[in-house]
Amino acid sequence: MAQVKExxxxxxxxxxxIDKNILKNIFLKIWRDMxxxxxxxxxxxxxxxxxxxxxxxxxxxxxxSNLCNGLKPFVMFNLNKVSLNGLTKRRSYVKDFxxxxxxxxxxxxxxxxxxxxxxxxxxxxxxxxxxxxxxxKIARFKCLWLNSKQLKxxxxxxxxxxxxxxxxxxxxxxxxxxxxxxxxxxQITHLSFSYSSSADPSDWKDxxxxxxxxxxxxxxxxxxxxxxxxxxxxxxxxxxxxxxxxLSDNSLGRVKLERSISD
Numbered sequence: 133m134a135q136v137k138e139x140x141x142x143x144x145x146x147x148x149x150i151d152k153n154i155l156k157n158i159f160l161k162i163w164r165d166m167x168x169x170x171x172x173x174x175x176x177x178x179x180x181x182x183x184x185x186x187x188x189x190x191x192x193x194x195x196x197s198n199l200c201n202g203l204k205p206f207v208m209f210n211l212n213k214v215s216l217n218g219l220t221k222r223r224s225y226v227k228d229f230x231x232x233x234x235x236x237x238x239x240x241x242x243x244x245x246x247x248x249x250x251x252x253x254x255x256x257x258x259x260x261x262x263x264x265x266x267x268x269k270i271a272r273f274k275c276l277w278l279n280s281k282q283l284k285x286x287x288x289x290x291x292x293x294x295x296x297x298x299x300x301x302x303x304x305x306x307x308x309x310x311x312x313x314x315x316x317x318x319q320i321t322h323l324s325f326s327y328s329s330s331a332d333p334s335d336w337k338d339x340x341x342x343x344x345x346x347x348x349x350x351x352x353x354x355x356x357x358x359x360x361x362x363x364x365x366x367x368x369x370x371x372x373x374x375x376x377x378x379l380s381d382n383s384l385g386r387v388k389l390e391r392s393i394s395d
Contacts, residue, residue, distance in 0.1 A: 185212040191219050191226055208233055213240040220246050222255065230259035234266060241267045245275035257282060264289030272297040279304045283349075284314045291318035295393060297364075301328040306341075308348035315353035323350075323360060324393045327367030343368055344378055351382025362390045 187208070214235065219226060243260065264271075271290045278286065278301060290296050291314070303325075329342065343365070350356055363384070365375060372389075379385050 185210075186215070187211055187213070188215045188217070189226075190217050191223055206233060208235045210237040211235050212238065213242065214238050215242040215244075217242075217244045218246055219244065219256075227255060227259050230256075230263055234263045236266055237268065238266060239268050240270040240272075242272045243274070247275055257285070261285055261289045265292070267293055269293055270295045272299070273301070275300045277302045277304070280307075280309045284309055284311060287311060288314040291315050291320060294319055295322040295324075296320050297324040297326070297393065298328060299324060299326045301325070303328060303342055303346055305345040305349070308345045308352070311349050311353045311356070315356045318353065318355050318359065320356060321359055321361045322364075322390075322393045323362070324364035324390075325368070326364045326392065329368065343370055343375075347375075347378045347384065348382055351384055357383045360384065360387050362388045362393060364390045364393045366391050 216226060241263070260273075267290065271293050272295075273286075274297075276282075276286075276298065278298075283303065283305070286298075287296075325346065350360075363379075368375075375389065376385070379387060379389075
């Protein structure tokens with residue numbers, strides 16, 4: 133009798149697991165159909181949407197939270213690009229999406245905050261670090277406020293991509309950072325800090341120590357020195373001659389200064 137009950141229990145558990153898998157497959161099929169049919173297109177209808185294997189979320193709208201909450205039980209299928217725009221200080225559904233439902237593999241990642249936001253480990257920072265290995269080629273972040281430790285963590289998490297952009301960011305770098313280990317075996321060929329600056333406004337022009345410390349930090353990584361091809365510093369208020377000298381002094385003299393870095 134005990135054996136029969138144990139067998140029935142096992143059968144019920146297996147049936148429940150099958151039901152979950154069926155539900156998951158149905159959900160993913162519906163989602164794929166929506167994505168590839170172009171039913172939702174944010175360019176045409178200004179709605180959150182997955183089209184052509186691209187997921188775009190404008191996090192200023194409530195409907196995005198409903199979508200992310202609906203995704204919670206599932207990990208999304210692989211996508212070409214994930215774009216999260218209009219992030220503010222606290223969006224729990226965004227953090228849940230990054231930690232629980234983010235695709236295992238994407239080509240491009242774009243994350244944009246409304247204004248420079250100080251990242252704390254309890255919220256977005258750890259989530260952004262966690263998904264780093266899932267991004268294959270391009271990562272772009274806009275409006276972050278990074279100290280030395282956070283910069284090192286972020287570079288380390290995305291050192292395998294070929295293009296990395298930190299635009300409109302504020303860097304709190306009172307001294308240069310040793311990035312030897314953080315950028316070990318890096319594959320970054322194009323790096324952009326466009327329209328970013330030091331967190332101390334007094335450093336922007338006459339004493340650009342924030343920028344100089346950033347460039348000196350890059351020069352501590354031999355792996356980056358060997359592979360980096362282009363660097364974008366558009367928007368930094370300092371003399372180009374000083375930039376060139378600093379790059380040269382830190383073994384980055386051969387790197388091309390670009391006005392922008394495109395996909």
